[in-house]
Amino acid sequence: MADNFSLAALMFPDISSTPDKLLEAYPPRALKEGALVTRFAPSPTGFLHIGNVFTAMVAERAARASGGTYILRIEDTDKKREVEGGVQLLIQSLAGFGIVFDEGPMDGGGERGDYGPYTQSGRRALYHTFCRALVEKGLAYPCFCTEEALAGSRAAQEEQGMTPGYWGEHAVCRRFSPDEAERHIKSGMPYVVRMRSPGKPGGRVKFRDVIRGDIEMEENFLDVVLLKKDGLPTYHFAHVVDDTLMRVNQVIRGDEWIASAPIHLQMLWMCGLKPLKYAHVSPIMKEEDGSRRKLSKRKDPEAAATYFEQQGYPSDAVIEYLLSIANSNYEDWRKQNREASWASFPFSLGKMSASGALFDIVKLQSVSGDVIARMTARQVTEHACRWAQTYDASLYGRLSADLAFTQGIFAIDRGGSKPRKDITRWGDVGDYCDYFFSSAFDTSGLTAQYGADVCRDVLSAYLDIYNPADGKDEWFAAIKNICGPLGFCPDVKQYKAEPDKHKGHVGDISAIIRFAVTGRKNTPDLHAIMALLGENECRGRMERCIASLR
RNA sequence: GGCCCGUUGGUCAAGCGGUCAAGACGGCGGCCUCUCACGCCGCAAACAGGAGUUCGAUUCUCCUACGGGUCACCA
Numbered sequence: 046m047a048d049n050f051s052l053a054a055l056m057f058p059d060i061s062s063t064p065d066k067l068l069e070a071y072p073p074r075a076l077k078e079g080a081l082v083t084r085f086a087p088s089p090t091g092f093l094h095i096g097n098v099f100t101a102m103v104a105e106r107a108a109r110a111s112g113g114t115y116i117l118r119i120e121d122t123d124k125k126r127e128v129e130g131g132v133q134l135l136i137q138s139l140a141g142f143g144i145v146f147d148e149g150p151m152d153g154g155g156e157r158g159d160y161g162p163y164t165q166s167g168r169r170a171l172y173h174t175f176c177r178a179l180v181e182k183g184l185a186y187p188c189f190c191t192e193e194a195l196a197g198s199r200a201a202q203e204e205q206g207m208t209p210g211y212w213g214e215h216a217v218c219r220r221f222s223p224d225e226a227e228r229h230i231k232s233g234m235p236y237v238v239r240m241r242s243p244g245k246p247g248g249r250v251k252f253r254d255v256i257r258g259d260i261e262m263e264e265n266f267l268d269v270v271l272l273k274k275d276g277l278p279t280y281h282f283a284h285v286v287d288d289t290l291m292r293v294n295q296v297i298r299g300d301e302w303i304a305s306a307p308i309h310l311q312m313l314w315m316c317g318l319k320p321l322k323y324a325h326v327s328p329i330m331k332e333e334d335g336s337r338r339k340l341s342k343r344k345d346p347e348a349a350a351t352y353f354e355q356q357g358y359p360s361d362a363v364i365e366y367l368l369s370i371a372n373s374n375y376e377d378w379r380k381q382n383r384e385a386s387w388a389s390f391p392f393s394l395g396k397m398s399a400s401g402a403l404f405d406i407v408k409l410q411s412v413s414g415d416v417i418a419r420m421t422a423r424q425v426t427e428h429a430c431r432w433a434q435t436y437d438a439s440l441y442g443r444l445s446a447d448l449a450f451t452q453g454i455f456a457i458d459r460g461g462s463k464p465r466k467d468i469t470r471w472g473d474v475g476d477y478c479d480y481f482f483s484s485a486f487d488t489s490g491l492t493a494q495y496g497a498d499v500c501r502d503v504l505s506a507y508l509d510i511y512n513p514a515d516g517k518d519e520w521f522a523a524i525k526n527i528c529g530p531l532g533f534c535p536d537v538k539q540y541k542a543e544p545d546k547h548k549g550h551v552g553d554i555s556a557i558i559r560f561a562v563t564g565r566k567n568t569p570d571l572h573a574i575m576a577l578l579g580e581n582e583c584r585g586r587m588e589r590c591i592a593s594l595r
Numbered sequence: 596g597g598c599c600c601g602u603u604g605g606u607c608a609a610g611c612g613g614u615c616a617a618g619a620c621g622g623c624g625g626c627c628u629c630u631c632a633c634g635c636c637g638c639a640a641a642c643a644g645g646a647g648u649u650c651g652a653u654u655c656u657c658c659u660a661c662g663g664g665u666c667a668c669c670a
Contacts, residue, residue, distance in 0.1 A: 088670055123669055192668075199667095208597065209666075237668050262599055273668040280670050304599060304665035327601085330663085337662065369619085373608045376619050398608075400601050401663075408607065408620045418633085463633040521629070537629075555629040567631035 047223040053180040055227055056187060056238070062174045064316065071160055071290045080113035081295045081394075084288070085139075085146075088120045089131030093138045093350040095404075096299070096329050096340060099367050103326055104297040105144050106368070106392035116291060117149030119164040122277040132164075138350055142360045143388070160291040165283050172278040175286050175316055176238055176271055184315050185271055187236040188218040189229050208246065210267040211239060219268055238272040240315060250307045255295070255324040256397045257303075265307040281305060285312045288321055297394070300325040300401075324394050327401035329370070340404055347404060357432045357471030361387065362413035369412065372396045383419065414466035422456035425468070429455070432471035440475045443482045453577045454478045458569040465569060481578070484586050486564030488593050495557060497594040499531075499548065503557045504587050506531055511587075513580040517572045524558070525551055561590035 074082060083104040087097060108115035117136070121127055136152045139145070148158025156163050179185035188211070198215040202208065211219075219241060221229070230236065244266035251261045271282040278286070288296055303325045313320050330337040331345055340348040347353075353363050365387050369375040378390050417425065426448060433441035444451045458465045468477055480486075491500055506527045515523060525535040532548045534540035540550035559571050562583055568574060575583050 086670090090670090120670065126669070188668090195667090203596090206596080239668095257600070260599075263597085267666090270668050275668085277668090279668070283670095299664095300600075301664060301670090306599095325600090328663090332606090339663085370607065373619085376607090380619090398601095402607060405606050405620075411620055458632075461633095465632050467632060524629075550629085552629045559630065565631090569630095569632075571629080 047227045049181050049183045049223055052187075052223040052226055053177045055230055056180060057173050057177040060170065060173045060177045062170070064175050064178050067171060067174055067290060071292065074114070074292050076114075076294075077112055079111050081107050081111040082114045082116070082291070082293050083108040083295050083297050084116035084118050084291065084293050086118040086120050086284075086287075086298070087135060088123060088126055089128060089135060090126050091128030091131040091134055092342060093135060094340070094342060094348055095350050095353075095363075096348070098139070098142060098144070098350050098363070099329055099371070100297065100299055100326050101139055101144055102142070102364060102367055103371055103392075103394070103397070106371070106390075107295060107297060107324075107394045108147075109388070110390075110392040113294075114147045115145075116158065116160070116293065117146040117163060118287060118291070119150060120280065120283065121164060121166050122273075122280070122283060124275075124277075141354065142350070142364055144364075165287070166277065168283075168287065169276065171290060172272065172282060172286055173276070176278075176282070179240065179271070179315065180238070183241065185238050185240050186219060186221065187226050187230060188239045188268070188270075189234045189236045190218060208267075211269075212242070212246075212267050216268050235274050237270045237274050239268040240271050240312060242266050242268050242311065243315070244307075244311060250310055252306060252310060252320070252323065254303070255322065255394050256327075257325060257399045260303070260306075262304075262307055265311045267308075269308050269312075271312075281308050281312060285309055285316065285318070285321075289313070289318045294322060295324060295394070296321050297324045297326060300327050324397075326397065327399060330401045330403050332403050337401070337403065339401075347406065355436060357436065357473070358409065358413050358469075359416050359428060359471075362409065362416040362470075365416060366409045366412045368392070369408075370398075370402045373398070379415075410469040414469040417468050418459075418464040418466045422452045422459050425455040425459070426452045429471050429474045433474075436472070437475060444474075450481075450577070451478075454481050457573040457577070480563040480565060480568075481574075484564070484582075484589065486560075486586075486590070488560070488564075488590055490566070491557065491560045491590075492594065495549075495553065500557050500561075501591050501594045502531060503527075503554055504561055504591050507554070507558055508584065508587055508591075511580075511584070513576070513583070515572075517570075520572045520575075521555075524554055528554060558587070561587045 076082070085097075085101040085104050087101075105115050107113075119132055132150055133152060136146075136150065140152065148156075148160060149163040150156045162168055176185060190211075195211070199209045202210070202215065207213075218226075218239070242265055244264040246263070246266050248264035248266065249261055250264040251259060253259050269281055270279050272278055284296075287293075306323060306325075310320055328339045331340045342348050354360070365375070365379070368387055368390065372390075372392060374396065375390060382389070420428070426444070430441060430444050430448075430451075433444055468474055488500075495503075507524070510523050510527060512519070512523065528535040528551055531554070533554055534547040534550045537550045537552060540547055555571060556566060559568055560566060562571070562575060562578070578586075
């Protein structure tokens with residue numbers, strides 16, 4: 046005569062352990078007060094969404110800020126979605142953002158930590174142990190319904206206006222005796238394992254979400270699948286056993302999971318496990334046609350984490366932007382701690398907003414400009430070269446030809462308390478510094494504004510007194526000195542008071558020189574530029590300019 | 596449709612019964628200034644709507660509207 050124990054033995058012949066033994070094998074961690082053990086648990090699809098980076102960062106910050114542990118767990122229970130090399134790619138991409146794990150699979154293979162395996166496909170026996178115990182207690186049972194049958198009852202339920210799913214009249218396998226179940230199994234029928242939900246329609250569950258506060262919803266009354274036909278667990282079941290066995294004490298995940306929290310709480314209870322603590326993170330949104338939606342992998346290029354690297358945003362800038370979305374006091378902190386690493390920011394899960402933020406590329410640019418402005422010329426040079434090396438070969442050629450010169454470019458107007466902020470991503474540097482590498486300027490803009498004669502006179506006069514040894518003050522004084530003879534006013538204010546008395550003012554003189562030397566109307570400190578270019582180059586450029594004006 | 600979550604300026608957001616409703620990005624104006632930046636100063640700009648509770652609601656309750664999420668042998 047079959048019973049739940051013989052049924053369990055038939056279903057899990059190679060499982061001899063028990064949940065209690067597993068709990069002993071993965072004992073509670075020695076943690077200091079308030080330390081959070083968090084995890085990032087992606088499926089290895091090979092695509093890293095910026096929203097995932099956000100969630101991963103939040104979990105990482107929460108762990109680090111509390112002196113806890115951060116775990117990577119690979120959820121590869123859906124073989125259809127798996128991509129070759131996806132795990133390595135994921136680890137590397139996250140590392141590129143400065144997000145690293147204490148435990149889990151490692152770059153280059155292998156894994157670290159005492160609570161593994163960290164890949165779900167390697168944890169089969171663990172799930173089966175818990176599942177076997179459930180079957181023995183009559184809390185789980187095999188279900189032989191075909192997908193067609195399921196679809197049929199779903200349609201019927203919907204027609205009747207009742208909640209679709211495996212419950213009530215439609216949970217046919219739930220009512221099988223152990224005898225019937227065994228007979229079906231022995232006949233070779235494929236089956237899934239479902240939990241025997243104790244829930245009732247209309248029942249309520251309450252739980253506290255760290256981000257959203259108290260939430261109350263209808264309890265689960267569906268006989269949810271624990272193990273799929275292939276013996277691998279569903280997300281729900283895997284989550285429950287993994288997070289308790291890994292001793293995760295703060296589950297941080299996307300808010301799309303909040304609807305299934307009642308399932309998880311119920312499973313935990315049925316397994317005799319303590320409820321987990323949850324924090325559901327809102328997704329990053331995108332505005333389109335006046336309405337919001339999640340950033341879409343298909344429609345939005347900025348949904349891909351790789352987009353930002355390609356565009357040349359420093360990874361620190363992306364993280365700081367994300368951090369400012371997560372904890373709005375981040376920007377105030379940054380203002381007070383100019384030079385500190387974002388890693389020392391006292392991150393707080395509780396300060397997260399419950400509503401989803403719109404992705405704001407303009408704000409990212411502002412943050413990025415600040416991040417780059419804080420860098421030294423050397424750091425800028427290194428970053429720009431590294432970026433150009435893979436994304437802009439010709440730029441790389443220019444930048445790397447003479448690194449001291451390149452660093453000199455980035456040193457102009459850098460450092461000090463008011464650094465320039467006009468580079469917001471490495472993709473900007475090509476435009477930013479092109480005139481340092483080429484002197485093929487079109488001077489028509491110059492003559493259009495001042496007339497060829499004036500330009501020629503100004504440049505000739507300047508060439509006569511040009512002294513490359515001048516410091517910035519002498520350099521500018523020299524320019525002022527040629528104003529008078531040329532009919533320009535050396536003092537801007539004076540000129541503005543009586544504009545008719547002069548052809549223009551010093552600004553116009555230096556504008557002409559600037560244009561001859563750089564081909565631009567606007568540049569950083571011209572004296573510094575000329576000093577870097579050197580006497581020969583500067584003279585050459587001005588002489589060529591004069592020649593082109595004839 | 597059921598259940599759940601959300602809604603403060605264009606955007607991110609402080610606020611947690613009494614505030615002239617912070618700050619940041621962006622916008623606009625000004626100052627500084629050889630240009631452009633930077634910096635500084637200033638301006639415009641918000642509590643989705645309606646009922647309650649209260650001496651008093653952005654804050655508490657309910658309803659409505661709108662937005663989002665979820666209802667798989669996917670995560």
